[in-house]
Amino acid sequence: MQYFHYTSYLLLTTMLFLVDSATTQAVETSQDDLYDPLALYLTWQQDPSTTMTIDWHTVDEQRSTVIQYRVPGEINWQNRSGSEHEFPYSKRTIHRVELNGLKADTEYEFRFGEDSKIYRFRTMPEKLTRPLRIALGGDTMHHQDFFEETNRQVLKYDPDFVVIGGDIAYADGLPPEKQGLRADPETRQRTDSPRPGLEDGDNLWYHWFNAYKNTLITDENRVIPMLVTLGNHETSGGEAPYFFALFAMPGLPGYNVLDFGDYMSFILLDSGHVNSPGGEQRQWLENVLAERRNVPHVFPIYHVPIYPSVRELDDRRVVPVRENWKSLFEEYGIRVAFENHDHAYKRTYPIRNDEIASNGVVYIGDGSWGTVPREIRRNDDGSFEEWYMSEGAEVMHFILLTIDGTHQHMLMIDSEGNIIDEYPQTPERR
Numbered sequence: 001m002q003y004f005h006y007t008s009y010l011l012l013t014t015m016l017f018l019v020d021s022a023t024t025q026a027v028e029t030s031q032d033d034l035y036d037p038l039a040l041y042l043t044w045q046q047d048p049s050t051t052m053t054i055d056w057h058t059v060d061e062q063r064s065t066v067i068q069y070r071v072p073g074e075i076n077w078q079n080r081s082g083s084e085h086e087f088p089y090s091k092r093t094i095h096r097v098e099l100n101g102l103k104a105d106t107e108y109e110f111r112f113g114e115d116s117k118i119y120r121f122r123t124m125p126e127k128l129t130r131p132l133r134i135a136l137g138g139d140t141m142h143h144q145d146f147f148e149e150t151n152r153q154v155l156k157y158d159p160d161f162v163v164i165g166g167d168i169a170y171a172d173g174l175p176p177e178k179q180g181l182r183a184d185p186e187t188r189q190r191t192d193s194p195r196p197g198l199e200d201g202d203n204l205w206y207h208w209f210n211a212y213k214n215t216l217i218t219d220e221n222r223v224i225p226m227l228v229t230l231g232n233h234e235t236s237g238g239e240a241p242y243f244f245a246l247f248a249m250p251g252l253p254g255y256n257v258l259d260f261g262d263y264m265s266f267i268l269l270d271s272g273h274v275n276s277p278g279g280e281q282r283q284w285l286e287n288v289l290a291e292r293r294n295v296p297h298v299f300p301i302y303h304v305p306i307y308p309s310v311r312e313l314d315d316r317r318v319v320p321v322r323e324n325w326k327s328l329f330e331e332y333g334i335r336v337a338f339e340n341h342d343h344a345y346k347r348t349y350p351i352r353n354d355e356i357a358s359n360g361v362v363y364i365g366d367g368s369w370g371t372v373p374r375e376i377r378r379n380d381d382g383s384f385e386e387w388y389m390s391e392g393a394e395v396m397h398f399i400l401l402t403i404d405g406t407h408q409h410m411l412m413i414d415s416e417g418n419i420i421d422e423y424p425q426t427p428e429r430r
């Protein structure tokens with residue numbers, strides 16, 4: 001018996017040694033020499049505790065659409081194949097694989113074949129057994145440098161995932177020759193007219209995915225998943241060719257809901273870019289909210305604000321959103337709604353029936369992750385013009401939302417890492 005134990009021990013240590021030396025070898029050959037796709041993007045289309053959707057982009061390569069994945073420490077890789085489709089106005093191919101049957105709240109390794117760099121992802125918990133950290137915002141890229149600056153601050157907080165409420169790459173659904181950079185990183189000013197065009201073969205989306213790869217992947221190669229919504233700068237003439245090709249979620253018709261167990265739901269809305277905020281989308285939204293009455297954390301996120309900080313309340317895009325969604329948010333007990341589009345930081349008071357009310361909805365935004373901030377409307381004495389504005393600042397920023405039990409806590413952090421606001425000041429139950 002003892003002999004058996006001893007040989008088992010020898011066998012085990014030999015195996016561990018082999019595994020260890022294989023790992024060491026992989027490190028020594030350097031990840032830099034291994035295959036690495038042009039772009040990489042993680043999101044969810046279904047249960048975030050058991051699935052992961054992985055997109056990657058290639059050009060002029062004969063590579064199969066297969067992901068290999070395993071829990072770290074396992075010797076064997078599992079293979080999963082997917083589908084390919086065209087990157088609009090580009091020679092690139094988009095590869096997409098959805099993994100399912102994964103273990104909840106677990107880190108996985110994945111790669112694109114034996115010669116590939118190894119990346120990681122983390123599934124979400126099935127129940128809220130640990131606090132979740134989510135980075136939110138919108139309007140990400142007047143310039144790639146700006147997007148990267150804010151991303152670097154985001155990564156310091158090791159978020160579980162990121163949610164972007166529209167105006168992603170500012171490509172407007174246009175072919176590359178009609179696209180242009182929106183800001184000069186030197187002067188940090190907008191360059192709307194004339195806007196410097198792109199070089200041949202370039203595309204603003206390449207810049208955006210480069211930034212994602214440069215700054216939303218941790219030192220341990222964990223890729224931060226993302227959810228996105230439509231903004232006006234995803235479309236031209238009501239069409240959003242890049243958006244629907246590049247992002248599996250929200251998918252058609254352009255709005256969707258993602259449930260995290262029975263503890264959290266993100267409602268990804270289209271504030272009038274491909275779909276009207278009224279009609280079918282409004283009916284769908286009401287059903288979604290009604291079905292989630294008992295979910296403690298329900299967050300709508302969308303592009304055009306209901307209570308804007310910069311634009312006027314009667315703005316042509318703002319009015320239909322407010323007329324269709326505000327009363328639903330109030331009726332179904334939404335605590336916080338995330339808005340974008342105005343390129344400033346804002347937090348409203350809690351609002352119900354167009355009045356400040358402790359059981360109202362707080363609107364937080366206003367979308368300046370990577371854009372040149374605009375001036376918030378203020379009176380001569382510096383106070384806000386609008387009664388609903390509680391906090392505001394003209395800075396690039398993101399919102400770090402932590403949910404823990406029934407608590408929701410938000411830290412607002414600018415692109416230099418300063419904390420510019422906190423809500424609520426002391427976490428409290430409602």
Ligand SMILES: [Fe+2]
Pocket residue numbers: 167231232233303340341342
């Ligand atoms: Fe916008």
